Amino acid sequence: QQQVKQSPQSLIVQKGGISIINCAYENTAFDYFPWYQQFPGKGPALLIAIRPDVSEKKEGRFTISFNKSAKQFSLHIMDSQPGDSATYFCAIRFWFSGGYNKLIFGAGTRLAVHP
């Protein structure tokens, strides 16, 4: 079973600070690395994604950094706001021999941004 190791499990950041969440994977048969955001009582929703031919992708205050040689990628939230308080999941797209792909998720990071 392919795994994605996500850390930390929980994170507390002051408003305006930088939130950093890290993920590591074991295999190289992946070609798509999305991050999902989940608010309480809601399902996860795609936040930002990156392909391995790019080392960094930025969308507003959210940045994904990708280190292919280290098999790691991370999410940085700049100028963190209380509204960013949610659970964040990294994921990897795994090419499955059955002719389709599936997303494998990390265990999640619960982020709390204090005012």
Place this chain on the structure above:
Amino acid sequence: ETGVTQTPRHLVMGMTNKKSLKCEQHLGHNAMYWYKQSAKKPLELMFVYSLEERVENNSVPSRFSPECPNSSHLFLHLHTLQPEDSALYLCASSQGPKVPGELFFGEGSRLTVL
């Protein structure tokens, strides 16, 4: 509103009950998924349907029985469940399992097994 609707939102059932979870997507997608979400654990993929055909059964116990009557509807039939099956069950859809880009999730059905 993600375009994926799940009912019921909350369900409490005994170990001998039979119940069903329903999912409906209004996005025109051709792949639908059931995920199990337990506290502090990764989202677990349970089943994948592509064009109404089951293409993935991720070693799920037979007490969970999926049904996909058409590309817009997905059910999860539950019977003789165990307390450890208590979790949030998420339905999702995408343009296809062959190239799943963005998964669109419903808000989930919170299941409690007594």
